Amino acid sequence: MKKQSSHSVLFEENTWFFGNKIVFQNDSAISYSGYDTVANKFTNQVLNPIKLTDSTLVFHRFQERGYYNQNREFQITRMEELIDTVRYDFKYINKQPKLILYLDPFPLILSTNKPLSFNETKNFESIKFLIADYSIGDQIDRSLLKTRGIYNYPNYTIEDCEFIENKDITFKIIGYNSIYSIERKRIENYLVQEIVNVVTSKLGLKPEYRPMRQWVSGSDYEYEFYRWSGHGVQINLSRSKYIGSLAYKTIYDGNDWVLSYDDSYLQSILVETFRNGKPQSRIIN
Numbered sequence: 001m002k003k004q005s006s007h008s009v010l011f012e013e014n015t016w017f018f019g020n021k022i023v024f025q026n027d028s029a030i031s032y033s034g035y036d037t038v039a040n041k042f043t044n045q046v047l048n049p050i051k052l053t054d055s056t057l058v059f060h061r062f063q064e065r066g067y068y069n070q071n072r073e074f075q076i077t078r079m080e081e082l083i084d085t086v087r088y089d090f091k092y093i094n095k096q097p098k099l100i101l102y103l104d105p106f107p108l109i110l111s112t113n114k115p116l117s118f119n120e121t122k123n124f125e126s127i128k129f130l131i132a133d134y135s136i137g138d139q140i141d142r143s144l145l146k147t148r149g150i151y152n153y154p155n156y157t158i159e160d161c162e163f164i165e166n167k168d169i170t171f172k173i174i175g176y177n178s179i180y181s182i183e184r185k186r187i188e189n190y191l192v193q194e195i196v197n198v199v200t201s202k203l204g205l206k207p208e209y210r211p212m213r214q215w216v217s218g219s220d221y222e223y224e225f226y227r228w229s230g231h232g233v234q235i236n237l238s239r240s241k242y243i244g245s246l247a248y249k250t251i252y253d254g255n256d257w258v259l260s261y262d263d264s265y266l267q268s269i270l271v272e273t274f275r276n277g278k279p280q281s282r283i284i285n
Helices: 006-010 189-203 264-273
Strands: 015-018 021-025 028-036 041-049 056-068 074-093 096-101 108-111 145-152 157-163 169-174 178-187 208-213 221-230 233-242 257-263
Touching: 021 108, 028 074, 041 056, 074 264, 108 264, 145 169, 178 189, 178 264, 189 221, 189 233, 189 257, 257 264
Parallel strands: 028 056
Antiparallel strands: 015 021, 015 108, 021 028, 028 041, 056 074, 074 096, 096 108, 145 157, 157 169, 169 178, 178 257, 208 221, 221 233, 233 257
């Protein structure tokens, strides 16, 4: 690795892992260019020197490609060579040194077994949106929330909560009171264009737009949506229209818009921060 950055020392005589997988060792990226489909194992380990600046990292890697079988198991059929140029940050999460690679659509958060001392970097600033004056990563007073559901994943827990001040707003919460995602329901049609203008301006991206139509043959619903995805942010503005039996039309005839806001970069950091939290229940704790 040509020393182009003061951060080069954080790679020298060091190993960075993603889970149990070695990603960087000393000045090189480590990956496998082959996969034995009979033995079900990776083959032909490759080391490629990385290129580092104070804000970006360039590295070669091989990505698994394949398909999901009937049991929803991913079957690897080949390895594809990729060259990534990514922004990175060094941060302490739970007092442990981490290297964050801002790959799209989800970042890699790497760990090391070596004690390191560094000043945290801020090479990537997330583009934040406010809904009811709250954004992803903010902390919220639990007295403002009513828990509707709890989802215990292997290493973390997400709570689905209703905002007591406005039942049209729901938050997903991680780590007791940190906001993981936000959804706003019952948005009237005349507000849509101003939402489109704000999101498009802040992200610098035009939305993917699909007009109202039946997406699955025989479905009882038609759907319309605007969708943005960039800089780690995913925003979806959508509505559905019931076209099924007239007997149920008055029950399912809502046609207002729903706005959902996620940020895969911030969410990955939140999951890493609150990993191995205790499971929760609405009945007993």
